Every structure is written in C-alpha cells, then in structure tokens.
Amino acid sequence: MASKPKQLLEELSHPGPHEVLRGDLALVGLPGVVFTPRAGLNLPAIAFGHGWLQPPGRYRELLRHLASWGIVAAAPATQRGPLPSHRLFAADLRSTLDVVTGVRLGPDGISVDPAKLGLAGHSVGGGAAVLAAAGSGEPEVKAVATIAAAQTIPSATAAAQTIQMPGLHLVPDNDLVAPAAGNAEAIARAWAGPVQLRTIPKSSHLGVTEGMHWSQLLLHGKPHRATQRVVRALFTAFFLTHLTGTSSYRSLLEADLKAAHLDAKLMPA
Template sequence: MARTAKKAPSAKHALAELSRRGPHDVLHGDMSLVGLPGIVCTPRKGLGLPAIAFGHGWMQPADRYLNLMRHLASWGVVVVAPGTQRGPLASHRLFAGDLRTALDIAVGVRLGEGEISVDEKKLGIAGHAMGGGCAVQAAAEDSRIRAVATLAPAETHPSAFEAASRVAVPGLHLAAENDLLAPPVANAEPLARAWGGPVQLRTVKKATHLGFTEGTHWTQLLLHGKPEHATQRTAKALLTAFFLRALTKDHRGDSLLDDAFKGNTIDKLHTHGDLAA
C-alpha cells in the first residue's frame, strides 16, 4: 500500500508552534566582554549553528528586543545585537559596520563554555526601524549574509533603498500598518520594490512603529506607538520561520511564509521570487 504524504501544517498551526518557545534552553550575556557593547543570546549548546545580527531602532536599547532574541535562540539561532550608535545623531554607516562586526564575533569566538559555535555559511541579519535600514546596508557589503529581515524599516544615510538593489539574498520586510514614523508607503514598500533578490513585504495590521519593541522606555514620550503583544507574536513566528528556512532548510514554517494569516497581509505588488532561494 502506498504511503500517504504527510500534510504540511496550516498557517494557523505553524503560527501556534513557532510563536511559542522552541526546544532549546537559552543563554544570554554581554558582548562587551569580547570588545563590542551589546547582547548575545544562544542555545545552551550546539555546533555549526546559524546566527543573525540584530539592529536596534533609533535611540532604542538592544534589550528592548530581548524576548525576540531569546525566542530565536530557543529555536537554535545565535543572535548578536550591538548596543552602539544609540544617540540622536547615530551614524548609520558605522552601525551597519557594527552589525557586521557582531557577526565576526559570532563566527570567530567560541561562545558559552566552548559548546557553541557558528557556521559562517549560515549567517543572517535583521533589524527594527533604523536598525532594519542598517541591516540592509550591511547585507549589501557582506557576501556571507544569506538572509535579511526587517521590522518597520526606515530609510538611512547612505540609502538603504539603494543598497537593497545590491542584495540578492532572500528578504522579508514587515511593515507596521499604523506607523507614523516610518510609513510603509515611504519606507518598506520602496525597500521591497528595490530588492535585488527574492523578497516578501507584509503589513502587520494595527501595528505601530514601537509595536515590535518590549518593555517601557523614555523614548515612548517622543516616538509613535508602544509595545504590542500581537505585533511581537507575529514577528517572532515569521522571523523564526524565515531564518529556519533560509539558513537551515527547515521548512516547518513554510505555510506562514507562503500564506497570509490573521493579523497581517502579503503585498503581492512588492513580493517576488522564492524566499527559500
């Protein structure tokens, strides 16, 4: 008797799985011990792991994304987040360089108690707002980077839009529907339109600019929005599915990446190629 092919999980079931903590115990520590201020989150052990560098938003501390970083680490991804360029006159060029340096650290330093190592062929990069634009700049200059994800990305100087045309690896861009600081039509949409490789643009419904951040911070008095659980849950699930697929060929989140689900939409006008490419 022929064996029936296993049915792929629905987007609803994949969302439920990938928005929950993964199977790995998580460690986190201070990157300044190895020469760069910031945070590192890792699975407790594992060799040849994938890694991403994560860029914070304008004037945001890296620990406003700690739950997201710990979530990715629980699914087997090392995350390094530099805490530099946090002032109002932050240099986008230097921050993009710090993101690349963070990846150098992830690859070159045996983390934990020597039980954690990173595979240089499994590197990605991500960021929120300014950090998203700087992640795109870094990807355009670093051929090691295999995947890029942004949350409410903002234009930078030098231009992230111009850099996007030189990025040939898969890109996933999450825009916030109610973002008044980086409106999708002026930021995420032109970024996706300029992308040089496979790309998908999604809009997270009812999300604000700071919806992807966690906890409280004085910048909420100046910037638009506040932390939103639903926005964070969507980001955790999509980034987990995206980086697992792009960096490790783990396809358990395919239904999330291939279909829209409650709380977000896929922009068909600014989506092209296969994110698994």
C-alpha cells in the same frame, strides 16, 4: 503531513525546545548582548539592529525566542544617540557576525557556522541591516528580515537594488515614524532578490519593542503583544528556512496571514 500555516504560526510564536543562555558582547570587544541555545555546533546566527534611541534590551524576548529555536541572536549596543551613523551601525552589525563566528560561545563551546548568517533590525536598525547586507566581503549573509525599516544615509533603498539574498520586510499599518511608502515598501520594491512585504494590522512603529522606555515620549506607538507574537514567529520561520535549509516552515512563509498580510505584487521569499 505538513502543518497548516495557522498551526505553524501558533507553534513558532511560542518558545522553542532549547534552553537559552545570555551573554555580553563587551567581553569580546563590542558592547551588546548575545542569546544562544545552551548547546550546539555549527548553529545559524543573526545580528539584530535596534531602532532609533532604543537599547537592545527592548528586544530581549525576541532575541531569546530566536535562541530557543536554535538561532544565535546578537545585538550590538552602538549608535544609540540622536544622530547615529547608519554606515557605522551597518559595520557594527557585520562585526557582530564576525564576533559570534570567531569565538566559542557559552560554557560548552557553542559554535556558529559562517555559512548560516543573517541580519535583522527594527527602524533604523532595519535600514542598517540592509546596508550591511549590501556590503561586500566576509562574512557572507544569506537572509535579511526587518520590522518597520527606516531609510538611512546612504540610502537603504539604493542598497536594496544590489541585494540578491531573500528578504522579509514587516510593516506596521499605523507607523507614523517610518511610514511604509517611503521606507519598508520602497526598500522591498527595490530588492533585487526574492522578497516579501507584509503588513501587520493594528500595529505602530514601537509595536515590536518590549517594556517601557523614555523614548516613547518622542516616538509614536507602544509595545503591542500581537505584533511581538507575529514578528517572533515569522522571523523564526524565515531564518530557519533560509539559514538551515529546512522546508518545515515554508507553508507559513507562503501564506497570506490575517496577522501579517502578504503583498501579492512581490515575489515570495
């Protein structure tokens, strides 16, 4: 019998069955980090874009969590200045997917299936993920998930109009940095493919981040354990569903959750 959404949310908010390894993308020419299961061939993978001024280390447990569920998760440490190039950041996300599919990872030769690739990001990293998804050519991306996505130059909303793959956009309800109406909500409503927009209650722009960082002096919000928990669970369910083809977690993605309210006006992904 299929598990209920609440049970799945609880299950996927905890680490998965895989032991996790951490690696340095700089060893293959791109600054950043990569987390992988200890073993596995033809694994799914995602590239994750950090938020404005944020180091990838502020998402360490999110990336580790995805890897514990069998998803290779890599985050480039580029475009971290106050005036990042969103276009170049999007290119770096695509390059990150090229890297993880082009080399064997880990001591036992972990490999990534180029047909199982996704993009994710927070804040401007979310907007850059949308730009990267709209890019043509290889690698081909199958799913995109964002949290507190911010607009970019060129426009992430305009880019969303060309994206046919499933999208998941999570919105903190108290985001004073990238308010939903002009950012994640606008991106989701422009999305050409199946899409979800969900609101996380009692959450701020920095809710998904981990630990302390000097940028909290400039940006509203702080790390929020409940936000981190629901983002980990929903990202895991979303990418396992759309990158591996499993139906085990679809009921969670289809449910209107107290921890992440589903906008009923948008088509479920």
